[in-house]
Structures are given as C-alpha cells and as structure tokens.
Amino acid sequence: MSPTTASEEQPLLQVDGLTKHFPGRGGLFGRGGKPVKAVDGVSFSVPAGGTLGIVGESGCGKSTTGRLLMRLIDPTSGSIRLDGREIGELNRAEMQEYRRQVQMVFQNPTSSLNPRQSIGSAIAAPLQAQRIDPPGGIKARVRELMDRVGLRPDHYNRFPHEFSGGQKQRVGIARALALDPRLIICDEPVSALDVSVQAQVVNLLDDIQRDTGVAYVFVAHDLSVVRHFADRVAVMYLGRIMESGPTRDVFGAPRHPYTKALLSAVPQADPDAERGRRIRLSGDLPTPADPPSGCVFRTRCPLRPQLEEGEQRRCAGEVPGGEGGPACHFPDRTSVLATELA
Amino acid sequence: MPHEKTPDPSRGAAEPLLRIRDLHVSFPTDDGTVHAVNGMDLTLGRGETVGLVGESGSGKTVTSQALMGLLKETRASVTGEILFDGTDLNALDEDRMRAWRGKKIAMIFQDPLSAMHPFHTVGAQIAEAYRVHNKVSRKAATAVAVDMLGRVGIPDPKRRAAAHPHEFSGGMRQRAMIAMALVCEPELLIADEPTTALDVTVQAQILDLLGDLQRETGTAVVLVTHDLGVVAEVCHQVVVMYGGQCVERGAMRDVFRDPRHPYAQGLLASMPSLADTAGRLTPIPGFPPSLTTLPAGCLFADRCPQTHLVPDDLCRSARPELAGSAAHPSRCHQEVHAIQREAAR
Numbered sequence: 205m206s207p208t209t210a211s212e213e214q215p216l217l218q219v220d221g222l223t224k225h226f227p228g229r230g231g232l233f234g235r236g237g238k239p240v241k242a243v244d245g246v247s248f249s250v251p252a253g254g255t256l257g258i259v260g261e262s263g264c265g266k267s268t269t270g271r272l273l274m275r276l277i278d279p280t281s282g283s284i285r286l287d288g289r290e291i292g293e294l295n296r297a298e299m300q301e302y303r304r305q306v307q308m309v310f311q312n313p314t315s316s317l318n319p320r321q322s323i324g325s326a327i328a329a330p331l332q333a334q335r336i337d338p339p340g341g342i343k344a345r346v347r348e349l350m351d352r353v354g355l356r357p358d359h360y361n362r363f364p365h366e367f368s369g370g371q372k373q374r375v376g377i378a379r380a381l382a383l384d385p386r387l388i389i390c391d392e393p394v395s396a397l398d399v400s401v402q403a404q405v406v407n408l409l410d411d412i413q414r415d416t417g418v419a420y421v422f423v424a425h426d427l428s429v430v431r432h433f434a435d436r437v438a439v440m441y442l443g444r445i446m447e448s449g450p451t452r453d454v455f456g457a458p459r460h461p462y463t464k465a466l467l468s469a470v471p472q473a474d475p476d477a478e479r480g481r482r483i484r485l486s487g488d489l490p491t492p493a494d495p496p497s498g499c500v501f502r503t504r505c506p507l508r509p510q511l512e513e514g515e516q517r518r519c520a521g522e523v524p525g526g527e528g529g530p531a532c533h534f535p536d537r538t539s540v541l542a543t544e545l546a
Numbered sequence: 547m548p549h550e551k552t553p554d555p556s557r558g559a560a561e562p563l564l565r566i567r568d569l570h571v572s573f574p575t576d577d578g579t580v581h582a583v584n585g586m587d588l589t590l591g592r593g594e595t596v597g598l599v600g601e602s603g604s605g606k607t608v609t610s611q612a613l614m615g616l617l618k619e620t621r622a623s624v625t626g627e628i629l630f631d632g633t634d635l636n637a638l639d640e641d642r643m644r645a646w647r648g649k650k651i652a653m654i655f656q657d658p659l660s661a662m663h664p665f666h667t668v669g670a671q672i673a674e675a676y677r678v679h680n681k682v683s684r685k686a687a688t689a690v691a692v693d694m695l696g697r698v699g700i701p702d703p704k705r706r707a708a709a710h711p712h713e714f715s716g717g718m719r720q721r722a723m724i725a726m727a728l729v730c731e732p733e734l735l736i737a738d739e740p741t742t743a744l745d746v747t748v749q750a751q752i753l754d755l756l757g758d759l760q761r762e763t764g765t766a767v768v769l770v771t772h773d774l775g776v777v778a779e780v781c782h783q784v785v786v787m788y789g790g791q792c793v794e795r796g797a798m799r800d801v802f803r804d805p806r807h808p809y810a811q812g813l814l815a816s817m818p819s820l821a822d823t824a825g826r827l828t829p830i831p832g833f834p835p836s837l838t839t840l841p842a843g844c845l846f847a848d849r850c851p852q853t854h855l856v857p858d859d860l861c862r863s864a865r866p867e868l869a870g871s872a873a874h875p876s877r878c879h880q881e882v883h884a885i886q887r888e889a890a891r
Contacts (some may be wrong), residue, residue: 261745261746261747261748262716262745368833369602370833371833398601398602398772399601399772399774399813399816399817400601400812400813400816400829400830401601401829401830401833402816402829403816403817403818403827403828403829403830404829404831406818406827407826407827407829410826425745425746426818427746427820428817428818428819428820429818431818431819431820432818432819432827433818455820465747466746466747467820468750469746469747469749469750470746470775470820471746471749471750471753471773471775471776471778471779472775472778472779472819472820472821473774473775473777473778473802473814473817473819474778474802474819474821475778475798475799475802475803477778477821482750482754484750484751484754485747485751488715488717488718489715
C-alpha cells in the first residue's frame with residue numbers, strides 16, 4: 205500500500221454507504237425477527253493526520269462503525285477504502301498490512317489488558333504478532349513507547365492492577381502506537397476516566413498526532429471532548445449520519461434539529477450560561493429493528509409541530525443530504541428553532 | 547393528592563435539615579485500613595440542593611452511604627455526627643434507622659436496573675416501598691404507586707405499573723426509581739450519580755424532572771456527581787471533595803466564579819467546554835493519593851502547582867483546616883495565611 209501521488213486530494217480513509225445489519229431475533233427458532241439496522245448507509249472521509257469525531261447517543265451505531273473500520277466485524281454492504289484500496293478486496297497478506305496501519309484504543313482500559321501479562325509484554329505483543337524486529341530490539345522499542353506516553357521505564361515488569369485507570373489507558377495507547385499506524389480508532393478512550401486525568405490523555409493524543417501525523421477516528425458521546433479534539437464531526441442517530449462537517453461549523457451553527465437538540469442538552473459548567481434553552485426531545489429512541497420510514501428522526505423532531513401536513517409527508521419520504529449536508533428537508537428552520545426558544 | 551408540601555415557617559432557617567460534622571469513615575482491608583472519608587462537614591437547609599463533586603475515590607459515595615445508614619452493621623468504622631433534623635443518625639441502631647430510611651431519607655442510584663428487583667413489577671415495588679411506612683391496603687398502595695408513576699412522567703402509568711424493570715428504557719427506569727424514592731415524601735433525597743449512565747438528552751429530561759418535583763415537594767437533595775456541568779445546572783450549594791475531605795464549599799455561583807482551592811481551580815480548568823475553541827486542556831498532573839497511606843500534609847500537595855506560595859513547606863507537613871470566609875471556605879494553607887496576615891495587620 206504505497207501512498208499515491210494524489211494523496212493530497214485522496215483522503216486516508218474513505219467510507220461510502222457503510223451498512224451493518226445484525227440478524228434479528230424472534231419468531232420460531234429465533235430467526236424470524238427483523239434485522240437490526242445498527243449502521244445504515246454511512247459515508248465519511250478522514251484525511252491523513254486529521255481527526256473525525258463520531259458522536260451520538262447509545263445505540264446510534266457509532267461503536268459499530270468503529271468496529272467495522274477495524275474489520276472486527278464484516279459490513280453488510282458499503283465500502284471502506286484506505287489510501288484508495290478497498291479493504292474488502294485485500295488478500296491475507298494485505299489484510300495483515302491493513303491491521304498494522306489501523307489500530308484501536310478501547311474504552312475500558314482494564315478489560316482490554318490481560319491481568320496476567322506485564323505492561324512491557326502487553327506493549328510488545330503487537331510487534332511480535334506482526335513479526336517486526338525493530339532496530340535496537342523489541343525491549344528498546346517498548347521503552348521508547350512507554351516514554352512517549354508518559355510511563356516510567358520501571359513500569360515495564362509491572363502488572364495492570366498496579367496502575368490507575370489513566371495509566372492503563374496510556375498502556376493502551378502505547379500498544380496502539382507500537383506499529384506506527386496511520387489511523388487509530390479511539391472508541392470512547394476517555395469516558396471511563398476522571399476529568400483531570402481525561403485532560404491528560406486528551407493532550408497526550410493531541411501531542412502524538414502532532415509528532416507522528418497519525419489520523420484519528422474518535423468515537424465518543426461526550427460532545428465537549430469532541431468539540432475540543434476533532435476537526436470534523438459526524439452526528440449519528442439510529443445508524444445514520446444526521447449531519448457532518450467541520451466541528452466548528454456543526455457545533456457553532458447546527459443545521460440539523462437533532463444536532464441542535466443534542467447540543468442544547470449538554471449541561472454547561474458555567475453558572476452564567478443561558479438556561480432554559482434546552483430543546484426537549486419527547487419520547488424514547490425507536491428500535492433500530494424498525495426505524496421510522498424516511499427521516500429516522502421525524503418521530504421525535506422538535507420541528508414537527510411547526511410543519512404542515514404536506515411537509516410532514518415529505519419527512520416520511522426520501523431524505524436529502526449526502527456527505528456533509530444535513531439529512532433534513534428543512535435545515536433553515538433549525539436556526540429558527542433556536543431564536544424561538546431564546 | 548397528599549403530596550403537596552409547603553416549607554414549615556415555624557422551623558426557622560436557623561436550623562438546617564442536615565448537618566454533618568467531622569465525619570470519618572474507614573474500612574479495614576487486607577491491604578490496610580482505607581480512610582475513605584476524613585473529616586467531612588456539610589450543612590444543608592430544607593428544600594436546598596447541594597452538589598457533592600469530586601473524582602473517583604474522593605469519598606462522595608461513601609459519605610452518602612453513611613448518610614443513608616448503609617454502613618451500619620458492616621465492618622466500616624463511622625465516627626462523627628450526622629444530625630438530621632436534630633437527631634444523630636450515626637447514633638441510631640439499625641432497627642431505628644430502618645424507620646427513617648425510605649420515609650425521611652431516600653436514595654436513588656446510578657444504575658436503576660441493579661437497584662430494582664427483576665422479578666417484581668415496577669408498580670408492586672413502589673407500592674411495597676409505600677406500605678413499609680404506611681398502614682394501607684395493597685390496593686390503596688398500588689393506586690399511590692400508579693399516581694406516582696404518572697407524576698414522574700411515565701405515560702400510561704396504570705399499564706406500565708404492571709411491567710417489569712427490564713421492559714423499561716434507561717430513562718424510564720430512572721423515572722421509576724425516582725417515583726419509588728419519593729413515594730413516601732422524604733425530606734431528603736440522596737441522588738448518587740443519577741444521570742451518569744444516561745444519554746445527554748435523557749439526562750436533561752431527568753434533571754428537569756428532579757427540579758420540578760423538588761419545587762413541588764420541598765425535598766432537599768444531596769446530588770453526588772462528578773459532572774460539574776450537572777452541578778452548575780441544578781445545585782444551590784457545592785461541596786468539592788478530595789481525599790475524603792471537603793476542600794471547598796460555597797454557593798454554586800461563588801465556587802464556579804471564584805474557586806479558592808487549587809484542586810477546585812484545576813478541576814474547572816481541566817473541563818473541556820462546548821463554547822471553547824481548540825487549544826490545550828489544562829490537566830491536573832499526577833493521581834489522587836492512596837487512601838491507605840494518607841500523607842501527613844495537605845492531601846492535594848503532591849499535585850498542587852501552588853505549594854511554593856506557602857512558606858516552610860507547610861503543605862507537606864501540616865493538614866490545613868477549612869478557612870476563609872464562612873460562606874465560602876476552602877481547605878488550603880494559602881487561605882489560612884491570608885487570614886493570619888490580616889489579623890496581624
């Protein structure tokens with residue numbers, strides 16, 4: 205996989221129409237149910253050295269998207285291309301190479317480490333799995349990685365239980381860095397950490413990106429962290445992307461009513477922040493096995509009361525938007541929604 | 547409905563509903579004694595909301611467990627006073643405590659699924675909570691439960707009362723647990739991370755609900771949380787905890803606008819904000835102290851960027867007391883010194 209000459213236009217990662225349907229349960233023999241549409245036609249791209257945040261609430265498909273990118277599960281349809289190469293078409297050796305270039309950092313640093321494996325050997329494991337013999341030997345490389353993530357050399361022979369959550373997450377990051385990846389999928393990497401430690405880990409990921417030019421796909425439910433960390437963001441709801449674009453634009457002037465509602469629900473640690481502008485979403489998330497037709501958000505949409513009957517019918521039909529634009533028929537009304545509540 | 551309650555004016559504002567004085571909690575373990583709470587003080591008036599904030603291991607959950615009497619008849623050692631309406635809860639035995647628990651003080655937890663019985667219907671569990679403290683028939687209690695479910699915003703409460711907890715969504719379950727906690731109209735509600743497991747849009751619904759119910763019933767709330775955003779949203783008072791101590795307390799606005807303790811300052815600075823444009827976050831270096839071997843000096847000294855401002859290395863040799871203004875004190879030697887300097891002048 206050599207970088208092409210057109211790498212400036214060609215993103216590192218290009219995802220088109222990615223879909224994952226899990227077989228449903230129910231019916232006789234447990235096979236009759238409708239498929240659960242966990243991810244349903246998702247498209248985005250990540251440039252080399254860039255960061256894409258994927259945000260949304262539980263069950264929106266953000267973690268499934270991360271696992272699809274890692275090829276931990278196979279997609280139902282759609283394409284994932286790294287450097288323009290379709291990963292579904294890679295042979296065994298090429299897949300091995302893909303796994304070297306794309307790494308993952310998990311949410312729970314405790315369960316992602318083997319309690320009986322020392323920190324040093326946990327970080328060395330990817331090197332051994334890929335049969336890589338770094339100059340100076342594996343031990344030296346591991347020490348260098350530990351230094352990079354802020355672990356002391358004498359931690360080498362210690363075990364996970366001797367570490368705090370933040371330190372364990374550093375081990376997870378060192379292990380992801382071991383193979384010099386070009387893309388790291390971070391699935392809620394800081395949500396299990398306390399705020400003061402969370403800031404340490406976010407800064408570390410930032411530094412690593414500046415030094416190595418690695419790209420991140422940052423899956424998180426914490427909008428403030430994503431606002432801070434990602435250049436671009438995709439907002440997911442019920443397996444689809446509602447809106448995506450530069451984080452500044454999407455968070456600063458959301459065009460999709462769901463984005464707007466999500467942002468308005470985040471409690472601000474500022475006593476003078478404007479209150480009472482929360483957009484309440486009524487009801488619960490529909491089941492992904494039986495999402496509403498047309499716009500999946502229409503059953504809870506705060507714009508709905510303002511829409512006339514004909515307009516509501518449009519929401520039940522085909523949804524506009526491709527990559528970038530808001531998946532909404534009435535994006536201009538979203539800003540009106542704000543002024544009315546203000 | 548018998549729920550409407552007005553604050554009793556004969557009980558002046560002078561006597562707070564809850565006053566915790568010098569609370570210490572420790573647990574014997576194989577690795578030595580864990581000092582989870584080390585001299586905690588807290589005062590809460592009727593109908594007020596206080597936020598207990600701090601990171602994992604700061605003692606906020608253990609404080610609320612002690613308050614609820616959940617550490618009685620365990621190996622934990624609890625000393626100090628927990629004055630609730632003039633009665634020292636810590637001195638009550640388990641039998642007496644049981645009469646208070648649920649009736650005057652109720653608690654809601656982070657994970658409603660593990661706090662509810664999976665086999666019994668939601669309605670039956672709420673009715674049972676009511677019948678423990680009120681001599682009424684099962685049928686009457688069920689009616690109260692259905693009414694309560696309606697009040698916490700569960701649609702079609704009569705039908706939903708017959709459902710089991712697993713049939714509820716996370717937000718609905720949390721509503722049902724709030725209904726169970728408030729069914730006996732307690733004077734104090736302890737909410738331990740009530741919205742941490744919920745998505746933000748659902749969290750917003752639950753916080754709104756708690757606020758509405760509190761205004762209606764005049765229940766005081768101790769809100770245990772690590773989320774400063776939630777505190778800013780709903781609390782009147784804030785207690786910042788570190789290493790099992792209150793390191794700063796005051797009115798919410800004062801603490802957020804003018805944090806006195808270096809830890810509180812660090813905590814606020816380390817939070818990413820939605821309004822914030824890109825830039826580096828300011829973490830607090832290091833990790834919280836081990837609760838088995840507490841340092842001799844200030845518990846925050848190892849992580850504090852301001853120890854050089856205090857003479858004689860006092861930060862590492864002496865534990866500071868709460869000092870400063872009575873309404874907004876903090877546990878820092880700098881505060882102690884400022885006072886001494888002013889007194890000398």
